[in-house]
Amino acid sequence: MRDFSYSRAGSLDEARQATLAPGALLLAGGTTLLDLAKCGVTEPETVIDITHLAGLDAITVDEEGIAIGALARMSAVADHPGVQAALPAVTQSLSLAASAQLRNMATIGGNLLQRTRCSYFRDPATFPACNKRNPGSGCSAIGGVTRNHAVLGTSEQCIASYPGDMAIALVAFDAVLDLGTRQVPVEDFFLSYADAPEEETVLKPGEMILAVKLRNSAAGMRSTYLKVRDRQSYEFAAASAAVGLEFEDDGRTVKDIRVALGGVASKPWRARAVEQALVGKPLEADTVAWAARLAMDGAVSYSDNLYKIELAPRVVTRAILTVGGLA
Amino acid sequence: MTIMEPRKHGSAADGFVGGRLSRFEGQMKVTGAATYALEYPVENLAHAVLVQSTIASGRVVSVDKAEAQAAPGVLLVLTPEDDLGLMTKSDWFGNRPDNEPYAPLPREISYNGETIAAVIAESREQAVEAIKLLRIAYDETPGVADLHDPKAGDGKVMDNLSVSWGDAEAALAASAVTIEAEYQTPREYHVAMEPHGLTAKWEGDQLTIWEPSQWTHAMALNYAEWFGLPPDNVRLISTFVGGGFGSKGAALAYGAVAASAARKLGRPVKLAVTRPQNFTSYGGRAATRQTIKLGATKDGVLQAIVHRGASETSVTTDYPEQTGAATPILYKVENYSSQSRVVPVNTVTPGALRGPGKNPSAFGIECAMDELANKLGMDPLELRLKNYADRDYQTGKPWSTRMLREALTQGAEAFGWSKRSHAPRSMREGRQLIGWGIGCGTFPVIQAPSAAMIRILANGRVEVVSGAIDMGQGTYTILAQTASEALGVPVDQIDVLLGDSRMPGSAIAGGSMLAGSITGAVHKTAAAARDELIGLALNAPNSPFRDTGANTLSVAGGRISVSSGNGPSMSLPELMTAIGQSELEVTRNTLPDDAQGATDQNAAWTSMKRVQGPTMGEFSMHSWCAHFAEVRVDEDFGTVRVSRMVSAFDCGRLYNPKMVESQWRGGIIMGIGQALFEEGMVDGRNGRTVNNNVGDYLVPTNADIPDLQVISVGVPDLNASALGGKGVGEVGIVGVAPAIANAVFHATGKRVRDLPLTLDKLI
Numbered sequence A: 001m002r003d004f005s006y007s008r009a010g011s012l013d014e015a016r017q018a019t020l021a022p023g024a025l026l027l028a029g030g031t032t033l034l035d036l037a038k039c040g041v042t043e044p045e046t047v048i049d050i051t052h053l054a055g056l057d058a059i060t061v062d063e064e065g066i067a068i069g070a071l072a073r074m075s076a077v078a079d080h081p082g083v084q085a086a087l088p089a090v091t092q093s094l095s096l097a098a099s100a101q102l103r104n105m106a107t108i109g110g111n112l113l114q115r116t117r118c119s120y121f122r123d124p125a126t127f128p129a130c131n132k133r134n135p136g137s138g139c140s141a142i143g144g145v146t147r148n149h150a151v152l153g154t155s156e157q158c159i160a161s162y163p164g165d166m167a168i169a170l171v172a173f174d175a176v177l178d179l180g181t182r183q184v185p186v187e188d189f190f191l192s193y194a195d196a197p198e199e200e201t202v203l204k205p206g207e208m209i210l211a212v213k214l215r216n217s218a219a220g221m222r223s224t225y226l227k228v229r230d231r232q233s234y235e236f237a238a239a240s241a242a243v244g245l246e247f248e249d250d251g252r253t254v255k256d257i258r259v260a261l262g263g264v265a266s267k268p269w270r271a272r273a274v275e276q277a278l279v280g281k282p283l284e285a286d287t288v289a290w291a292a293r294l295a296m297d298g299a300v301s302y303s304d305n306l307y308k309i310e311l312a313p314r315v316v317t318r319a320i321l322t323v324g325g326l327a
Numbered sequence B: 001m002t003i004m005e006p007r008k009h010g011s012a013a014d015g016f017v018g019g020r021l022s023r024f025e026g027q028m029k030v031t032g033a034a035t036y037a038l039e040y041p042v043e044n045l046a047h048a049v050l051v052q053s054t055i056a057s058g059r060v061v062s063v064d065k066a067e068a069q070a071a072p073g074v075l076l077v078l079t080p081e082d083d084l085g086l087m088t089k090s091d092w093f094g095n096r097p098d099n100e101p102y103a104p105l106p107r108e109i110s111y112n113g114e115t116i117a118a119v120i121a122e123s124r125e126q127a128v129e130a131i132k133l134l135r136i137a138y139d140e141t142p143g144v145a146d147l148h149d150p151k152a153g154d155g156k157v158m159d160n161l162s163v164s165w166g167d168a169e170a171a172l173a174a175s176a177v178t179i180e181a182e183y184q185t186p187r188e189y190h191v192a193m194e195p196h197g198l199t200a201k202w203e204g205d206q207l208t209i210w211e212p213s214q215w216t217h218a219m220a221l222n223y224a225e226w227f228g229l230p231p232d233n234v235r236l237i238s239t240f241v242g243g244g245f246g247s248k249g250a251a252l253a254y255g256a257v258a259a260s261a262a263r264k265l266g267r268p269v270k271l272a273v274t275r276p277q278n279f280t281s282y283g284g285r286a287a288t289r290q291t292i293k294l295g296a297t298k299d300g301v302l303q304a305i306v307h308r309g310a311s312e313t314s315v316t317t318d319y320p321e322q323t324g325a326a327t328p329i330l331y332k333v334e335n336y337s338s339q340s341r342v343v344p345v346n347t348v349t350p351g352a353l354r355g356p357g358k359n360p361s362a363f364g365i366e367c368a369m370d371e372l373a374n375k376l377g378m379d380p381l382e383l384r385l386k387n388y389a390d391r392d393y394q395t396g397k398p399w400s401t402r403m404l405r406e407a408l409t410q411g412a413e414a415f416g417w418s419k420r421s422h423a424p425r426s427m428r429e430g431r432q433l434i435g436w437g438i439g440c441g442t443f444p445v446i447q448a449p450s451a452a453m454i455r456i457l458a459n460g461r462v463e464v465v466s467g468a469i470d471m472g473q474g475t476y477t478i479l480a481q482t483a484s485e486a487l488g489v490p491v492d493q494i495d496v497l498l499g500d501s502r503m504p505g506s507a508i509a510g511g512s513m514l515a516g517s518i519t520g521a522v523h524k525t526a527a528a529a530r531d532e533l534i535g536l537a538l539n540a541p542n543s544p545f546r547d548t549g550a551n552t553l554s555v556a557g558g559r560i561s562v563s564s565g566n567g568p569s570m571s572l573p574e575l576m577t578a579i580g581q582s583e584l585e586v587t588r589n590t591l592p593d594d595a596q597g598a599t600d601q602n603a604a605w606t607s608m609k610r611v612q613g614p615t616m617g618e619f620s621m622h623s624w625c626a627h628f629a630e631v632r633v634d635e636d637f638g639t640v641r642v643s644r645m646v647s648a649f650d651c652g653r654l655y656n657p658k659m660v661e662s663q664w665r666g667g668i669i670m671g672i673g674q675a676l677f678e679e680g681m682v683d684g685r686n687g688r689t690v691n692n693n694v695g696d697y698l699v700p701t702n703a704d705i706p707d708l709q710v711i712s713v714g715v716p717d718l719n720a721s722a723l724g725g726k727g728v729g730e731v732g733i734v735g736v737a738p739a740i741a742n743a744v745f746h747a748t749g750k751r752v753r754d755l756p757l758t759l760d761k762l763i
């Protein structure tokens, strides 16, 4: 048996201190940590339980915006009427994720740090080569089954996709992560692992996610998260889009638009080119479909996942037309 | 605290055969009180964990186990180097090679995921950790990953599967309208909720195995033969089974490993096969491809069917998935030709999975019929009725019963088929394209002998005892109903004991043959018990019936009385007390009189020797069904949702309609999974199924399943079984996938000929 030590952090500082030790990992809902430990991907020396730390599960909503504590459960956030009113895209991204049981266990902090579903990454006994697990060992996925792999932000080092849903909505609405000592926009928090697939975020030992902060916006209130997949529930996205829209006073010209993509990229993917192409223009189906294609600039496929390049713009288009009242 | 309202088991009349009783063991299962094989508390357990190969082909050169052996808690490491001293067991037909050793941990590797070693430790976790310390050296040779591997070739023809009559090629050439298409189905897996595994315990040379099983006697014999034991020395217990679907009918290599380890250690060993290991510890449904050519007149009269099929098999055994199984019997056709091949690839030998053969076969012929209807511009329902088979054209025999016409017409009526707008892509709601499709299905009636014991106890309770199993299909319940009817005792006085090889032998719970076989045996035994009881009541010295002058008595509602009503009437316990009988035990079987010897009996309970196929008698006997599916396909995303289904079945008499309907729905749900999601994804480089877990190998969730309306159009078929039922378990899945694929074509105008119908094929 592989022994590891388990401790319950007495305070935030204690928890952060504890992560400085090599092989130390925080335990929140445990739904990613245990899963990866079972596949032999994660072998922590020390597990620091933070679930009982007081105050970290608060969800506050005011005129400024929303703050969600890192230990808030996915289900609690998904059920929160204030979040629903200010940012329906965030609510939907959570209620369309995983299963009811998982959402009851899983936390917002843990959710951000879930790891890729690349089958090769998750089977170390059979596929030792994986640059993400073992830098420099190669990538087993390239040349294998790549139906769920990313088409954006990949490299010959790694083509894994970021699997989560909520982070897509967060990146669309410029969420900021409160790491205690610093505040980092979600978009900068995730690294596209083009060159160093093993480095997924900027989180450093001794740091912890304390909260997610979002500012209220008109585009946020008029937002949606559209997730497309073969199975109607309990499946990761084949492609997804978080979209928010604000019209000018004429009710048809785009004043502000936010577009982010999931299921297709190595990190939560903000599609600024699509946004820029639409701002200032009247919202029309053809223009939207044309602009959505810009999201795929630079996309690279390994045949099995070619369909994503076709699918993702269609998902973006539908999501925009939906919030624009045209679908 | 809330207390759940106890669920009503139905009215008293429901207790007989045909009543809608709920499952007796249902509450135990949902409350966790049912003890499954791996949950049996056995003391002093050691835990075994399997190690599977990570290459497709080659050999194990060496296993350096020093470090693993020294790891904490490790008791034993078994590798190909260990001679376990086992002998090969008999095959399905009871044939056994002489003196052929059996190595469940082979040195030669023929597929990725083959079991090659095991670590046994004080705890499962210790064994898992020690496995990481094994150093396995392989000598890898090039393998063939799957059916699509260019190296796979065309394989070999299975001569015994070639079928022809008339002159199919000539008739095809002369046909006014023809279609030709290739259909493919991928590797599919059982994914039963309860994964495989066992606990093995030795006491001297007596071996007890707790293992989920679809056939207790046969599996007990498998172990006895491996270890060279008299059959009676092995007891296999399988009280509850969390789904089998064809995967739990024979003992498997991991069982031999666990039982060997237990013997070596002198300690009981428990082995839980992990979910990923379940994908290669036994075979799922083989990938298939088939070409179908149909020829018809301009007004849609079928002239010829030409079928050429192939399925993958392992490099060690030819196991055909018979894509030509349903093709010859669904329609009237005077000219027919079919040939099937197996293509050896580096896979675990495929096996039977719900609706074996018939299932992929129906996918081919039922899609082809839809293509023909489309080409003819004809309603696919009309095409099917027009070519209705009035007899079995393959054997020339009459059907025993075939209510497929009723299934088609009543199913169509309930579905509202007449409102269909036949042109593809002509029905929609916003961006959802709507399509309606039909798929027919069939499964043969297979009969096998079985035995049963009835015990009437002094307290009036009745025990029905059989080695048959219940994997959720309702054996416990229908046997109580059968005994209740034949014996005249209310169901709530009956206890059914199943799933133990020490009990009387039975047919396998497979090929939809158990219910018909075992109800026949229980009915016969219960009737004999009733006769014995009446005989005792009339003749026993202290019996109050002795002097009534009656020559027979009636047993009803648990009371025995003079049939005329003039005379004593007493409950069974009262009678037992009066005549001083502590117990009455009767055992009967349904073997012919000339096969009552021990050898014949043992062969009957452990091999396919006495199994009767559907056309071995005067008639051709099958279950039939027609599925009607409605799908909604998102025009932009290609996602398919099944929004409605109506399915009509001819399965003869239903012993318990409530449970039959559940089985049908279960089959349909599995069919929806097959149609939309299920596919083993094989890495072409090393033949590994990379989605070998339920996170990645998708089966339907509740959200994917609409209301499923099921209709019974069957009539009792007394050729098919003693009580008139035909099989219900397998047929439900057959025809679902083509109904959905045809509906998708109708919705989109796009014909997808390879399952599953995932969005990438439709955008």
Ligand SMILES: Cc1cc2nc3c(=O)[nH]c(=O)nc-3n(C[C@H](O)[C@H](O)[C@H](O)COP(=O)(O)OP(=O)(O)OC[C@H]3O[C@@H](n4cnc5c(N)ncnc54)[C@H](O)[C@@H]3O)c2cc1C
Pocket (backbone or CB within 6 Å): A025, A026, A027, A028, A029, A030, A031, A032, A033, A034, A035, A070, A071, A074, A096, A097, A098, A099, A102, A105, A106, A107, A108, A109, A110, A111, A112, A113, A114, A163, A164, A165, A166, A207, A208, A209, A210, A234, A235, A236, A237, B695
């Ligand atoms: C079968 C399955 C299906 C799923 N489907 C989906 C899906 O469709 N969509 C989706 O979005 N997700 C899905 N998930 C992922 C799921 O959402 C995550 O597992 C979950 O959100 C993780 O949260 P947790 O609290 O359980 O994290 P944990 O497992 O406790 O932690 C995850 C990681 O984050 C670290 N961590 C936790 N909290 C903090 C913190 N505050 N600061 C710093 N580090 C921290 C831990 O050390 C660990 O490394 C699925 C998961 C499973 C198992």
Ligand code: SF4
Pocket (backbone or CB within 6 Å): A116, A118, A119, A120, A121, A129, A130, A131, A132, A133, A138, A139, A140, A141, A142, A157, A158, A159, A160, A197
């Ligand atoms: S895609 Fe990335 S995670 Fe997957 S095997 Fe390659 S390097 Fe590893």
